[in-house]
Amino acid sequence: MSSPPIQWYPGHIAKAEKALLEQLKRVDVVLEVRDARIPLSTHHPQVDQWIGEKGRILVMNRMDMIPPKAKEQWTEWFRDRGEEPLFTDAQHGKGIEAISKAAQAAGVKMNQRRLDRGMLTRPVRAVVIGFPNVGKSALINRLLKKRVVESARRAGVTRQLRWVRISDQIELLDAPGVLPNKLTNQEAAIKLAICDDIGEAAYDNQRVASELIELIRSSSALETRYGLELGDLTGESYLKALAEANYKNDAERTARQILTDFRKGNLGAIALEMPPED
Structure with missing residues (x-):
């Protein structure tokens, strides 16, 4: 399906990146x-x-939306590269305690360095960064144990950078979602669009839904949900067939429905990426 490449870099994200x-x-x-x-x-x-030499805490949010096996494989893959991924479901408050502890541990290290240099200790300053809609605001609200940061499925809700104090030990900077200024990898851009992690981007729902169908064709998720077998159909043909069977031939409405069902977890726990084999 030929439609223009997915591209999205609004001014406020460029501004946010500079401020960040x-x-x-x-x-x-x-x-x-x-x-x-x-x-x-x-x-x-x-x-x-x-980041350079700063401490990094790698947070994998939406762990409830992938199978446990995928979580295990990713954990192993990151550990092989010297990183410890911390899995969370910020929406339901799972895995938050580990994030808090990791940030405090980083603070202890930082303050030890300050003391060694004859400086006073202070709260650790942490920043939460990531693409729009990956769940940063929900995570911050969980860390604060109250709702202070507005979150929405719309990119760009967090536009101002502001510091919020989590405890005596941690101050947190809430930063707007940042995107690369050019989505050169269109395969990644499609996945970002499928997962709604680039906000209201300029993309073609039917193209993105067709790509999603291709990506999950080895699972029985589509047949289970819509009662229509995929068989040898391409993503595009399946979309048309489903529109004809269930949605009065409205391909656009069908595409939106498939994407919404995936984003809400109605198709089940599905990982769209697995660790690459080196």
Whole structure:
């Protein structure tokens, strides 16, 4: 299906990135939040460069939306690379305690360095960064144990950078979602669109839904949900057949329904990315 490439870089994200880089100088530890369904596609290519020598806590949110087996495999894959992924379901408050402890541990290290240099201790300064809609605001609200950060399925709700104090030991910077200024990897861009992690982007729902069908064709999720067998049909043909059978031939409505069902977990727990084989 030929439609223009998915591209999205609104002005406010460019502005947010500039403000974030300014604030990063004052930060001790970075909480990088990714979508557990697509851990590689939700890794911002410049994050490593931004973080430099600072501590990083790798948060895999939406763990409830992937099978336990996928979680195990990703944990192993990241550990092989010297990272410890912490899985959360921020929506329902699962895995939050481990994040809190990891941030405090980073604070202890940072303050020890300060004491060694004859400086006073202070609360650890942490920042939460990640793509729009990966669940940063929900995570912050859970860490604070109250709702102070507005979250929405619309990208760009968090536009201002602001510091919030979690406890005597931790101050947290809530930063808007950041996106690479160019989505050069269209395969990743499709997955971001499927998972709704690029906000209200300029993309074609029918194309994105067709790609989702292709990505999950080995599971029985579609047949179970819609009662229509995929068989040898392409994603595009299945979309048309489903529109004809269930949605009065309305392909656009069908595409939106499939995407909504996937995003809400109505198709079951599905990982769209598995660890690459080296």
